[in-house]
Amino acid sequence: MTKSHALRNQEKVRSRIEQNLKRRYRKEKIFRGFGIASIVFGLLCVAVLLTDIIYKGHGAFFQHYLQLEVQYDPETLGIEQVDESALALANFDGVIKDAMKARFPEARDRRARRELYSIPSTDAPFALRDRLQQAPQLLGERETIWVMVDDDVDAFIKSLDEIEGGFRGRVSERKAGWLMSLYESGELQNRFNTQFFTSGDSREPEQAGIKAALVGSALTLLVTLALSFPIGVAAAVYLEEFAPKNRWTDLIEVNINNLAAVPSIVFGLLGLAIFINFFELPRSAPLIGGLVLTLMTLPTIIISSRAAIKAVPPSIREAAMGMGASRIQVVFHHVLPLAMPGMLTGAIIGLAQALGETAPLLMIGMVAFIVDVPTGITDPATVLPVQIFLWADSPERAFIEKTSAAIMVLLAFLITMNLGAVWLRKKLERRW
Amino acid sequence: MNKRVIAGTLAALTLSASSAALAARDHISIVGSSTVYPFATVVAERFSKATRFKAPVVESTGSGGGLKLFCSGTGESTPDITNASRRIKQSEVDLCASNGVKDIVEVQIGFDGIVLANATSAERMSLTRRDIFLALAKQVPNPDGSQTLVENPYKTWKDVNPTLPAKKIEVLGPPPTSGTRDAFAELAMEGGCKTFDFIAAMKSADKKTYKAVCHSVREDGAYIDAGENDNLIVNKLNANPDALGVFGFSFLEQNIDKVQGSIIEGQEPTFETIADKSYPVSRPLFFYVKKAHVGVIPGIAEFLAEFTSEKAWGDEGYLTDKGMIPMPRAARSEIATNARTLAPLTKLAANH
Structure with missing residues (x-):
């Protein structure tokens, strides 16, 4: 039962x-x-x-080039010998116009000629100048060269596959006819656009390049890294290992946590007031950009560094103390090396954030049109996200593809940076 | 240890600060309007290619922001030139003067048209400035004919004017901080506003109320802030054929396959109609030069010469390729002479 x-x-x-x-x-x-x-x-x-x-x-990585048969005629150029001062004044525009006229003799009236001359890029005369400077013996000779075409022409040819008859925009019926004949005879060719990577910004989409912004971003981040990493780590080490626990350190801790959440534009205003108006540093320079972004990334780096230091087991500190190490020795010989991978992670997160910032840079003049590639931290410069913003805001149709291409470059920059950090972390990582 | 780090950083900062301040600026610094930005940058680029000077740095800060920076004083840390899509105000001239910026050279460079456009898939609109005012103002004259103002009751274009299609009023435009919005309010809306006699009479009696009535845009969702990016507005128009968009003429020209400009008072916005001023919604563009900097910062005089040359701002100059509408020849030559002799602004004439 x-x-x-x-x-x-x-x-x-x-x-x-x-x-x-x-x-x-x-x-x-x-x-x-x-x-x-x-x-x-x-x-x-x-x-x-x-x-x-x-x-x-x-599409932005490719650009159409036009084949031209030019004659470096001293008479058209208005020079007798090739030297610096003569080349600066020489009429290379005339040489291009002659070549276009020879190719399309049917363009006779003023309007037609104007349309014809607008096919090659405005950069073409400068390309000829550089060529003649390199090879002075060409003066008076004929040569077949390839020059860039204007962005309207480039957009027209590129759209031929997508739109029936191509995107006409400002291209007239007559010009479209000429372009088709050039395209069909192979005198218009699509080539890799090296200028996109070797020149600064331009208002002509076909000549616009990313290099000035890329170098500007690199210089700005270098300044940020050089300042924020040592200061951030030093602050974290002091607060975590040396500072007494009292009301003051509590206050500092609360403030650091708050600063991490402050909108970035505020740091820009601070930078304008302190670095430009008070210290009179030059506007638009990577130096100031780096300083402002340092202020912005410091809280992130300090918080993550403190977390990394906290994660080092106390047994390691105690063992080192037990062996007779001083507190400085404990920190620099044992705690810091073990916390380093975590600190690097924090620094990378901070820098990645800094890389994408535009708002604080607006106030300090880095949202600007920069043609010359910066060579130092006091040269005027802009950064990649600003370049994307400026291109996205431009009326010319061809800047749409440049915008997307610039985003790709920014992503590539970010991935390279992150891979570098991962590699470094792997190298420094120690297990216990 | 920690003290040393802090001291070292501070020392490095001050050192770099002093050395940077000592190095003279060798490029022109330009700030100001985002409408003039595309034109100023082309000139800056051509100027640097054609001469031995460094390329000017052009910042896009908006007209008001640019003038504020410009008027903050003289010296290398302040800009040399500011662009403006409207005339400098008396209050700004006073601000300049109080900061020691005494001689300012004004250069008008040309015109910009503001268009009201919709997608090419929709029917082209034909409007008057009065229609625009009635459709977009916050307060409109009472439809019953009495001379009072009421909250805007109109829902469709047909309500505004029986000849217009019965489509919902939906206009995408720039935010209040934009110079384009200011100009749109001043030229299009005020133009329609003063066709009502009793409001026009207000102008002399109570200028403040008059301005508030004529410039206030309705906030009940018929006018939509679409941000400063005109390309975005063009894209949104394409997605929504019922909507109209407000933006600059150069964007219309570049996207003529996607959008069409509405006819305003019988005039289609084209290069020619804006140039001869028959298209009513166009505004002058300016830049202002700090005379004290000419000769100190290298290249300012040469930059002025480039900007005011026929090959730049002439009828067939490269600025017209970028969508700027040139001034008549006589005006150009007068302003060019002014710029060459650096004749400073004396007193502000009424807006023209």
Whole structure:
């Protein structure tokens, strides 16, 4: 009797456990499902974004060139010998115009000629000048060269595959006819656009390049890194290892945490007031940009460095103390090396944030049109996100693809930076 | 240890500060309007290619922000030139003077048209400035004919003017901080506003109320702030054929396959109609030069010469390729002479 009762009881318990178990498994399944769904959604968003950017921007890495038969005629050029001063004054524009006239003799009236001359880029005369400077013996000779075409022409040819008859925009019927004949005879060719990587900004989309912004970003980040990493780590070490626990250090801690959440434009205003108006540093320079971004990234670096120092087991400190090390020796020989990978992670997060900032730079004059590639930290410069913003805001159609291409360059810069940090972290990492 | 780090950083900072301040600025610094920015940058680029001077640095800060920086004093840390899509105000001249910026040279460079456009897939609109005012103002004259103002009751264009299509009023435009918005309010809305006699009479009696009535844009969702980026407005118009957008003429010209400019008072916005002023919504563009900097910062006089040369701002100059509308020849030659002799601004004439 008691036996069967116990058996029944056992069965009851088991069935309840089984029911319960089923429910618990189901719960886990649902949770996993949600996890996978959110990851898939995230990946999908990234994929859509990247495809869109690459689809829009890949065209910017290519540029159409026009084949021209030019004659370096001393008479047209108005020079007798090739030297610096003569080249500066020489009429290379005339040489290009002659070549275009020779190719399309049917363009006779003023309007037609004007349209004809607008096919090559305004950079073409400068390309000829450089060529003649390199090879002075060409004076008086004929040569076949390739020059860049204007952005309107480039956009027209590039759109031929997509739109029936091409995107006409400002290209007239007559000009389109000329362009088609050039295109079909192979005198217009698509080539890799090296100028995009070797020159600064330009108002002519075909001549605009990313180099000035790239170098500007690199210089700005260098200043940021050089200042924020040592200061941030020093502050973290002091607060974590040396500072007494009292109301003052509490106050400092609260303030650092608050600063991490301050909108970045505020740091720009601070930079304008202190560095430009008080210290009279030059506007638009990577030096100031770096200083402002240092202020912005410091809280991030301090907070993450403190977390990294906290994560070093106290046993290591105690063992070092037990061996007779001084506190400085404990920190510099044992704690810092072990905390370094974590500190680097914090620094990278801070720098990646700094790389994408435009708002604080507006106040200190780095949202600017920069043609010359900066060579030092006091030269005027701009940065990659600002360049993207400026191009996105430009009326010329061809800047749309430049914008996307610049985003790709920014992403590549970010990935390189992160890979460098991962590599460094792997190298420094020590296990205990 | 820690003290040494802090002391070292401070020393490095002050050292770099003093050395940077000692080095003379060798490039022109330009700030100001985002509308003039595309034109000033072209000139800056050509100027640096054609001469031995360094390329000027052009910042896009907006007209008001630019003038504020410009008027903050003289010396290397202040800009040499500021661009403006409106005339300098008396209050700004006073601010300049109080900071020691006495002689300012004004150079008008040309015109810019403001267009009201919709997608090419929709029907082209034909409006008057009165229609625009009635459709977009916060307060409009009472439709019953009494001379009072009521909150804007109009929902569709047909309500405004029976000849217009029965489409919902939906206009995408720049935010209040933008110079384009100021000019739109002044030229298009005020133009329509003063066609009502009793409001026009207000101008002499109570200028403040008059301005508030004529320049206030409705906030009930018919006018949508679409941000400063005109390309974005063009894209949004394409997605929504019922909407109209407000932006500069150069964007219309570059996107003529996607959007069409509405006809205003019988005039289509084209290069020619804006140049001969028959298209009513166009505004002058300016830049201002600090005379004290000419000869100190290298290249300012040469930059002025480049900007005011026929090959730049002439009827067929390269600025017109970028969408700027040139001034008549006589005005150009007068302003060019002014710029060459650096004749400072004496007193502000009424806006023209």
